[in-house]
Amino acid sequence: MEEEWKNYANLPKLMANLPVLKEFADDYNIYIESELYFYLVLIQLKTKFYESARYRNSVFSYHRKMNSAVYEVTEQFMTVFQSEIVEIPEELEERFFVTAFCAHLFCQLFKSVQVDIDGYLIFSDLGNDYPNLHEKLSCLLENIAKENQIELLSKETFLIQKYMLLFSSILQLTYYEPEVQIFLDSDLPYFVKSSVKDQIVNRFKYEFNLKFIETNEEGIADLILTNIPNVLEEELRFSHKVHLFEFPFNQRDFLEIERKVRAISQEKI
Structure with missing residues (x-):
């Protein structure tokens, strides 16, 4: 029995008001108070149950009344997330809090x-995929932990995975990653060029923060895509700053573009 479980569920009241709970205990020969508490707390882990407004209000009202550490940390998370990461749209606030x-x-x-x-599974390589976002969320956890000496905040890998899931419901996970500016230097027709841009963005939008620019007069492009070999000096064609292609793209083009964009992103980080 963990004493804090009594701050999560009011077992005596539930036993009195829910005959099904007593039937459950009788059917499965549960005579230990701690086991019933454990089942009640397990139910509170399932987000599906919170679709019921009555259930949601009942659980949160009791946690709030008992000043449960879990509830207080969640309230603080909502405040810090909005001040340090991104504003939470009003229509998503409830889902954010529950999750x-x-x-x-x-x-x-x-x-x-x-x-x-x-x-x-709990993933551990998110810091490699989205290093800037991972760093911001890690700092968020650190700031909350400064004011709350509670063990749950030490589960950084698990929590950051969940926080990234929430973040992705507002913005792309690549939002805070280095922006890679791409210039398409091509003699293709306008609509074909638009199609090329769409293919690149749709292929890599979950991995990189890409932006196509309309002109490269000041040489600001990080990567140049071109199907015109004579506009480039020979030594540039094989650098990670340039990709020479023939339309339509093939799988090798996508793999090479991914390799070059990844190298550029890592340089910027």
Whole structure:
């Protein structure tokens, strides 16, 4: 039995008001108070249940009344996330709170688990994929931890994965990553050039922060895509600043563009 569980659920009241809970205990021969508490807390980890306004209000009202550490950390997360990361649209606030609350409660309950409550693996390479966003979220956790001495905040890998999921419902995960400016130098027709740009953006929008520029007069482009070989000096054609292609793109083009964009991004970081 963890004493803090009594701040999460009012077992005596639930036993009195929910005959199904007593039936459940009788059917499964549960006579230990801590086991019933554990099941009640497990139910609070499932975001699906919070679709019921009655259930949601009941759970959060009790946590708020008991000043549960999990609830207080979640409230602080909402405030700090909006001030340090991005404003949360009003229509997403409820979903944000519920998802963050369930993640925090999961961390408080379980110490060394490699999957979340739904069985999804906890990834550890997000810092490589989105280093700037990862750094900002890591700082957010650090700032919250300064004011709350609670073990759940030490589960950085798990929490940042959940925070990134929430962030992606507002902005692209690449939003804070270095912007790679691309200039398309081509003699292709206008609509074909537009198609080329769309293909590149749609292919890599979840990996890189790409922006096509209309002119490269000042040489500001990070990468030049071109199908006109004679406009470039021979030594530039094979640098990571230039990609020479023949339309339509093939798989090799996409792989080479990805390699060059990744190299440029890493240089900027």
